[in-house]
Amino acid sequence: MSERILHNPQDIKRMLTRIAHEILEKVPNLEQLVLVGIKRRGEFLAHRLQDLILKFEGVKVPLEGLDITPYRDDIDRKHQEAKQEKVFTLDLNHKTVIIVDDVLYTGRTIRSAMDAIMDAGRPDAIRLAVMVDRGHRELPIRADFVGKNIPTSHKEIINLHLEEVDGEDKITII
């Protein structure tokens, strides 16, 4: 199967810039804001949003990377026991937590992330920012901030490549 490029580095930069502005519009009190990036690429995207917010507002908002593995719904109990370990060092109580991820598909990753966040505290609100929403949700989850809606078939795969991980920025479909 061949891989086709849908978006280039410039597109990705524009999407992130727009999302950063939208976040600032929706959450004007930056003391309230916490970014949680889903490892791995979501964490790098969250760092880019953090840099943009710093550039626009002069405030470095707190950020934490989250590995959702112990919270997945398709792993056995032995792995689930890892849940007992503290996953967040930041205080999430009374914050507006923005989960950041690359692709939103079934919604199961985000369900796991919300479980991890709720285990760690009681935020005032949890919001979701994704670069690509490709549809096919299996849970009642939607994104508040979306880079691009890309309608797909079940058979297709969307990949967000990032310079930090993959050497270049691009969004592809296979």
Ligand SMILES: O=P(O)(O)OC[C@H]1O[C@H](OP(=O)(O)OP(=O)(O)O)[C@H](O)[C@@H]1O
């Ligand atoms: O909405 P969902 O159906 O949960 O799919 C979205 C998730 O799938 C991908 O992660 P994946 O588990 O493929 O791991 P990867 O990021 O290491 O590729 C992607 O990074 C999202 O986190």
Ligand SMILES: O=c1cc[nH]c(=O)[nH]1
């Ligand atoms: O197409 C998909 C589905 C889930 N996660 C991805 O990164 N791409």
